[in-house]
Amino acid sequence: PFCSLVVTGMIALASYGFLVNRHNPSAAWYQYLGQFYYAAAFIFFGYLVGTLSMPVGIILISGPLIGMIFFELRYIVPACVVSVIGLITLTYASAFDLLPYAPIMPADRSDLTQVSSLWLLSFYVFVMPYMITAIYVADMTFGHWRERGIRARELSRTDVLTGIPNRRSVLDILEKEIARTWRHGPPLAVALLDLDHFKKINDTWGHPVGDAALQHATQLLQGTLRQCDTMGRFGGEEFMLVLPDTSLEGAQAMVERCREILEKNPMPQDDAPALRITASFGLTCNAHCMTLSSEQLIRAADDALYDAKRAGRNRVATTLWALSPSAAELS
Structure with missing residues (x-):
C-alpha cells in the first residue's frame, strides 16, 4: 500500500506540474519540491531492492545527469546530497544488522540480503569518485549548452544594431501587455515613431552615419522612458513604444518629452x-476600449504617425481606434 501511495504522489505531483508550468514556468518552490520528492521516493525504493544493487547504482548515476538537462544545478545538488546520505545511512544500518537489507528480496537468498562493512566501504570508495566526476562533467557540458541556448534566444529577439527588442520581440511584449490589460484593467498606450528624413541622412552622410x-x-x-516601458525596433528607422499602465494624457506627455529630447540633442560627428x-510620433491608447487587439492598436498608431508626417513632421499625433482619421488630435 505504501508503494502505491508513493507512486500516486509522483503522478499527482507531475500532473500538478503541468498546471504550474502554465502560470509560472520558473517556480522555484515546485522545482525543489519535485526534486526532494524524487529523492525520498528513490531512497524508499532503493532500500526495498537493496541500496547496493545494480538498479540503485544506475539510477544514482543517471538521475542527476538526466535532471541537469531539465533543471539548473542548484535544484539538483540538494536532492542528490539527500539521496546519497539517505542511501549510505540505510546501507550502514543494514551492514550492522540494524535494518534488514533488501526486504523485498526472498528471505532464503542470503547472498542477496546480506552485506559486510568491508564490501560496503570498498564499494563507495570506487563508486563515489566516479559519481562526483560524472556529475561535474555533465554540469559543465549541460551548463554550456544552456548558456548557448539562452544566448541564441536573446540574439533572435534583439536588434543587433541598437541592442533593443526586434520586431518579433516587441510584438510579443505588446501581446502580453494587452492580455494583462484585459485581466487587470490599466490602460495601455502604443506609439510608433519614425526618424524624419532618414533616407536623406543615409544619402548625404553614408550608412555608417545612419x-x-x-x-x-x-x-x-x-x-x-520609464523602466516598465519597452522600446523596440519595428523596422528600418521606425520604432515602437509600449507604455503600460498609461492613459492617453500621460502617454502624450511622455512621447512629447521623447520628441523634445531628440530635437534638443543633435548627434556629434568627428570633423x-x-x-x-x-522624429514623428503616432500615438494611440486603449483606455476607451480595453478589448482592442494588437493589430487595431498598431493600425491606429500608424494612422496617427501618417498624420504627424502630413502635418509637417517633428510632432506627435494621436488617434483612437474608435475615431475617424479626421478626428485625430495633433499636438
Whole structure:
C-alpha cells in the first residue's frame, strides 16, 4: 500500500506540474519540491531492492545527469546530497544488522540480503569518485549548452544594431501587455515613431552615419522612458513604444518629452557639424476600449504617425481606434 501511495504522489505531483508550468514556468518552490520528492521516493525504493544493487547504482548515476538537462544545478545538488546520505545511512544500518537489507528480496537468498562493512566501504570508495566526476562533467557540458541556448534566444529577439527588442520581440511584449490589460484593467498606450528624413541622412552622410543616428536616437529615448516601458525596433528607422499602465494624457506627455529630447540633442560627428535628428510620433491608447487587439492598436498608431508626417513632421499625433482619421488630435 505504501508503494502505491508513493507512486500516486509522483503522478499527482507531475500532473500538478503541468498546471504550474502554465502560470509560472520558473517556480522555484515546485522545482525543489519535485526534486526532494524524487529523492525520498528513490531512497524508499532503493532500500526495498537493496541500496547496493545494480538498479540503485544506475539510477544514482543517471538521475542527476538526466535532471541537469531539465533543471539548473542548484535544484539538483540538494536532492542528490539527500539521496546519497539517505542511501549510505540505510546501507550502514543494514551492514550492522540494524535494518534488514533488501526486504523485498526472498528471505532464503542470503547472498542477496546480506552485506559486510568491508564490501560496503570498498564499494563507495570506487563508486563515489566516479559519481562526483560524472556529475561535474555533465554540469559543465549541460551548463554550456544552456548558456548557448539562452544566448541564441536573446540574439533572435534583439536588434543587433541598437541592442533593443526586434520586431518579433516587441510584438510579443505588446501581446502580453494587452492580455494583462484585459485581466487587470490599466490602460495601455502604443506609439510608433519614425526618424524624419532618414533616407536623406543615409544619402548625404553614408550608412555608417545612419546607423550611428539610429543608435543615438535609441540611447536618448531609452534614457527618457520609464523602466516598465519597452522600446523596440519595428523596422528600418521606425520604432515602437509600449507604455503600460498609461492613459492617453500621460502617454502624450511622455512621447512629447521623447520628441523634445531628440530635437534638443543633435548627434556629434568627428570633423563635421552635429547632426540634427527629429522624429514623428503616432500615438494611440486603449483606455476607451480595453478589448482592442494588437493589430487595431498598431493600425491606429500608424494612422496617427501618417498624420504627424502630413502635418509637417517633428510632432506627435494621436488617434483612437474608435475615431475617424479626421478626428485625430495633433499636438
